[in-house]
Amino acid sequence: MNEVLLEGRSLRLALPDLARKPVFGTAPMKTILDDIQFTLARGATLGVIGESGSGKSTLARVLTWLLPPQQGDVLFEGRSVRDFGAAELLAYRARMQLVFQDPMSSLNPRRRVGASITQPLRALGRCKSKADEARRAGELLERVGLAAHLAQRWPHELSGGQRQRVGIARALALEPAALIADEVTSGLDVSAQARIVALLDELRRDTGLALIFISHDLSLVRSLCDEILILRQGKVVERGPATELFALPQQAYTRELLDAIPLPVPEPGWLDQEEAAGAQSEATGQPVPSPA
Ligand SMILES: Nc1ncnc2c1ncn2[C@@H]1O[C@H](COP(=O)(O)OP(=O)(O)O)[C@@H](O)[C@H]1O
Ligand SMILES: [Mg+2]
Numbered sequence: 156m157n158e159v160l161l162e163g164r165s166l167r168l169a170l171p172d173l174a175r176k177p178v179f180g181t182a183p184m185k186t187i188l189d190d191i192q193f194t195l196a197r198g199a200t201l202g203v204i205g206e207s208g209s210g211k212s213t214l215a216r217v218l219t220w221l222l223p224p225q226q227g228d229v230l231f232e233g234r235s236v237r238d239f240g241a242a243e244l245l246a247y248r249a250r251m252q253l254v255f256q257d258p259m260s261s262l263n264p265r266r267r268v269g270a271s272i273t274q275p276l277r278a279l280g281r282c283k284s285k286a287d288e289a290r291r292a293g294e295l296l297e298r299v300g301l302a303a304h305l306a307q308r309w310p311h312e313l314s315g316g317q318r319q320r321v322g323i324a325r326a327l328a329l330e331p332a333a334l335i336a337d338e339v340t341s342g343l344d345v346s347a348q349a350r351i352v353a354l355l356d357e358l359r360r361d362t363g364l365a366l367i368f369i370s371h372d373l374s375l376v377r378s379l380c381d382e383i384l385i386l387r388q389g390k391v392v393e394r395g396p397a398t399e400l401f402a403l404p405q406q407a408y409t410r411e412l413l414d415a416i417p418l419p420v421p422e423p424g425w426l427d428q429e430e431a432a433g434a435q436s437e438a439t440g441q442p443v444p445s446p447a
Pocket of ligand 2: 211212213338
């Protein structure tokens with residue numbers, strides 16, 4: 156399990172700073188990512204934490220080479236992504252799937268859920284027939300804890316949590332080695348957030364999928380991630396095993412992020428009941444029964 160899947164080496168990216176663009180001439184460059192280093196073992200979990208604007212989403216785009224960095228390199232299974240040709244880059248992106256915050260913007264509103272999920276398979280000619288496609292959609296929905304019949308629904312008919320699961324199901328279609336989940340729980344209520352985190356953890360345990368979990372919320376990362384990288388203004392200010400980082404944060408910034416975690420819920424048990432009802436409703440698309 157210790158084999159390195161992905162490695163970031165001295166990644167550095169600067170982009171034109173449009174806020175400081177003069178009327179004439181080109182905008183000055185602004186450093187967005189500065190000397191980022193990390194390794195991700197096969198099946199491991201890396202949390203990337205930082206306040207808004209710290210460079211988390213940019214890092215996700217650099218890692219998938221949607222935004223090639225000016226310096227440094229990404230190594231996938233020991234091979235330099237910088238050396239990849241167009242076909243290898245496509246294959247690499249199939250192995251390293253990106254899941255975004257807002258699935259409503261990534262799901263085509265005029266496509267039924269099932270067709271959205273199997274779209275990557277169709278694009279690569281991996282569905283033999285309509286029946287094969289329907290079977291694959293159903294399987295993928297069930298893998299993310301949803302009922303197979305939701306394949307017939309439109310995106311707007313689903314809840315935020317269900318849509319996020321659909322986004323994850325589509326990312327799983329090509330059987331990636333890793334998921335990069337960028338703020339996938341933002342905009343969901345606390346209980347739906349916890350269920351998405353539990354789903355990712357389950358997928359990791361069952362399939363050996365590696366995870367890069369990007370969030371501004373340390374409390375979510377705590378239960379999920381082995382290793383944590385704290386980003387601030389494009390630099391790694393702290394890194395280490397989650398257990399050490401939570402026990403003994405070295406940086407004032409990390410302590411601030413930790414202090415932002417809400418206190419635990421006082422009455423244990425209530426969340427479990429709500430969770431069970433919520434999970435049931437999310438899976439089947441039936442409304443939560445009101446308490447008698
Ligand atoms: N295309 C771009 N051009 C210039 N600056 C950008 C661009 N995209 C992001 N930035 C800047 O990069 C920084 C990091 O952004 P981002 O990666 O989105 O942060 P996060 O995801 O942590 O909130 C921000 O200061 C943002 O303004
Ligand atoms: Mg972001």
